[in-house]
Amino acid sequence: MPALRARPLPALVTAVALGLTLALGAGPVPSVEAASGLRFTTFVADPSGKDDRTNDHLNREKIMVKNTGRSSVSLSGHTLKDQQNHTFTFPKGVSLKAGKSLTVHTGKGTNSSTHLYWGRGNYVWNNTPGDKATLRNSRGTVQDTCTFTASKHRSGTVNC
DSSP, X not given: OXXXXXXXXXXXXXXXXXXXXXXXXXXXXXXXHHHHOEEEEEEESSOSSOOOOOHHHHHHSEEEEEEOSSSOEEOTTOEEEOTTOOEEEOOTTOEEOTTOEEEEEXXXXXXXXXXXXXXOSSOOSOOSTTOEEEEXXXXXXXXXXXXXXXXXXXGSEEEO
16 A cells, blocks of 8 residues: 655645635635725815814815715724824714715814714814825724825815
8 A cells, every 4th residue: 555645734724725715605804994884985175265264164174984885884983083193083873874974074063964073173184285084993993094185186175
């Protein structure tokens, strides 16, 4: 009887795992970020008009978040932050249904299911190319980013 050659265990485990993956038709497991489906859609870092710090003008500085996933996502404890560490924390009980959007305004106002207010008396976004918004979940994992780019600076708005 011929002797069998020993195969290293790691190679065998890899071969079995690959075979099961191909047999079951499984692909890569989506990351937590991809599974959440939270994405920035529109970023108004430099609203038109004079920067007069009126609440009306402050509220025209805004960023919109959309749930592109298939189920509702709780935003409780999620944060929105700029590069200077100005941080907005989404209030407890806020959730976003699948396919729906909400807008975070810089100024003051009454929160609703589609509009949230940072409550600031001054601008957050610095109106210069490279200014970046970051959305993190309550565990600190980045969900999305959007950068105010030089090529789109004239309009004051970036479609993320």
